[in-house]
Amino acid sequence: MIHVTKTFFPPIQEYQKQVQRIWDNQWLTNNGELYNELSKKLVHYLGAKHIIPMTNGTLPMQIALNALAEEGEVITTPFSYVATTSSIVWEKCMPVFVDIHPEYLSIDETKIEAAITSKTTTILATHVFGNPCNIDAIEKIAEKYSLKVIYDAAHCFGVNYNGQSVFNYGHVSTCSFHATKLFHTGEGGAAFVQDEETLHELFYRHNFGHNGPMEYYGLGINAKMSELQAAMGLSVLPYMDKIIVERKKVCDYYDAHIDFSTLRKLKLRENTEWNYSYYPVIFESEEDLLEAEAALNEKNIFPRRYFYPSLEELPYVKTNNCSIAASIAKRIMCLPLFVGITPNQKDRIAETLNKIK
Ligand SMILES: *Cc1c(COP(=O)(O)O)cnc(C)c1O
Numbered sequence: 179m180i181h182v183t184k185t186f187f188p189p190i191q192e193y194q195k196q197v198q199r200i201w202d203n204q205w206l207t208n209n210g211e212l213y214n215e216l217s218k219k220l221v222h223y224l225g226a227k228h229i230i231p232m233t234n235g236t237l238p239m240q241i242a243l244n245a246l247a248e249e250g251e252v253i254t255t256p257f258s259y260v261a262t263t264s265s266i267v268w269e270k271c272m273p274v275f276v277d278i279h280p281e282y283l284s285i286d287e288t289k290i291e292a293a294i295t296s297k298t299t300t301i302l303a304t305h306v307f308g309n310p311c312n313i314d315a316i317e318k319i320a321e322k323y324s325l326k327v328i329y330d331a332a333h334c335f336g337v338n339y340n341g342q343s344v345f346n347y348g349h350v351s352t353c354s355f356h357a358t359k360l361f362h363t364g365e366g367g368a369a370f371v372q373d374e375e376t377l378h379e380l381f382y383r384h385n386f387g388h389n390g391p392m393e394y395y396g397l398g399i400n401a402k403m404s405e406l407q408a409a410m411g412l413s414v415l416p417y418m419d420k421i422i423v424e425r426k427k428v429c430d431y432y433d434a435h436i437d438f439s440t441l442r443k444l445k446l447r448e449n450t451e452w453n454y455s456y457y458p459v460i461f462e463s464e465e466d467l468l469e470a471e472a473a474l475n476e477k478n479i480f481p482r483r484y485f486y487p488s489l490e491e492l493p494y495v496k497t498n499n500c501s502i503a504a505s506i507a508k509r510i511m512c513l514p515l516f517v518g519i520t521p522n523q524k525d526r527i528a529e530t531l532n533k534i535k
Pocket residue numbers: 234235236237258259261262304330332333353354355356366367
């Protein structure tokens with residue numbers, strides 16, 4: 179049976195070597211040696227500025243909103259994982275959905291200004307499938323209206339835009355290091371920020387608000403990454419270049435062997451060095467998608483309808499009728515993409531899809 183993804187497991191000896199260091203240090207969390215080493219190595223590998231590793235990829239979004247969004251209206255995309263919207267609502271802000279671009283699949287920047295009100299504080303947009311939003315246009319709008327920008331960059335490990343890490347854009351970019359993501363620490367994630375002031379605002383919030391053992395800067399929560407998570411990160415990181423190369427090969431195979439006469443691919447933004455994180459295909463209709471899904475399932479292949487449904491359909495939000503996102507969400511599916519997928523499996527996937535039409 180194959181699924182949309184398969185977690186990369188580094189050789190167990192390498193993980194054991196890292197875990198041994200934890201035992202030697204007798205230190206499990208709070209500014210540990212492995213945590214510090216991973217932070218340094220990630221910033222260096224990615225070409226990012228400042229990182230705060232955390233327990234998952236959702237808390238950095240909540241903490242960033244807590245620091246920047248002031249319980250106001252947050253302009254966001256309906257085409258993302260549920261965590262993007264739930265974080266907004268969890269932080270007592272109001273999500274205001276703006277429809278997506280039909281090809282890039284990220285928020286349609288030309289529709290943002292019409293959604294701005296006196297209560298708008300923040301834009302929280304997702305670089306869907308690692309494909310950057312129109313960062314330049316969003317930056318201009320944010321400047322004009324004095325808004326904060328947070329990017330849900332959960333899919334963006336290793337993505338560069340205009341020659342630098344995509345994490346170097348926005349006031350905060352958040353990433354997920356979940357087991358299903360490109361780089362992982364089992365569960366895990368991070369906030370990336372551009373300046374010391376924002377770093378401080380997010381750092382104390384992710385550590386109970388502490389300013390030393392007896393004093394507090396303000397309200398906080400616990401989102402600290404532990405040494406056990408850092409051990410996995412240090413074991414996976416050396417493989418990232420190879421992982422990305424292997425995934426590119428799978429994508430190239432699909433590009434060459436799938437008949438795209440009635441299917442559409444994601445359109446990558448110009449000036450992007452992509453990370454091959456997902457292989458979404460868009461069908462002409464939901465019926466076509468369901469037919470393809472059933473045919474693949476019959477061969478024990480389980481692609482994922484990602485993202486479905488459109489987040490406007492969540493029971494705890496007010497809808498703004500983003501018809502493009504609603505339509506895409508019904509017709510998009512991510513094909514299996516992972517290191518170690520066999521030629522036979524890739525063949526079966528392409529053949530099955532090609533037989534549908
Ligand atoms: C995975 C994901 C998240 C959540 O990350 P976790 O590490 O699972 O908390 C948020 N946004 C998007 C777009 C994601 O794909």
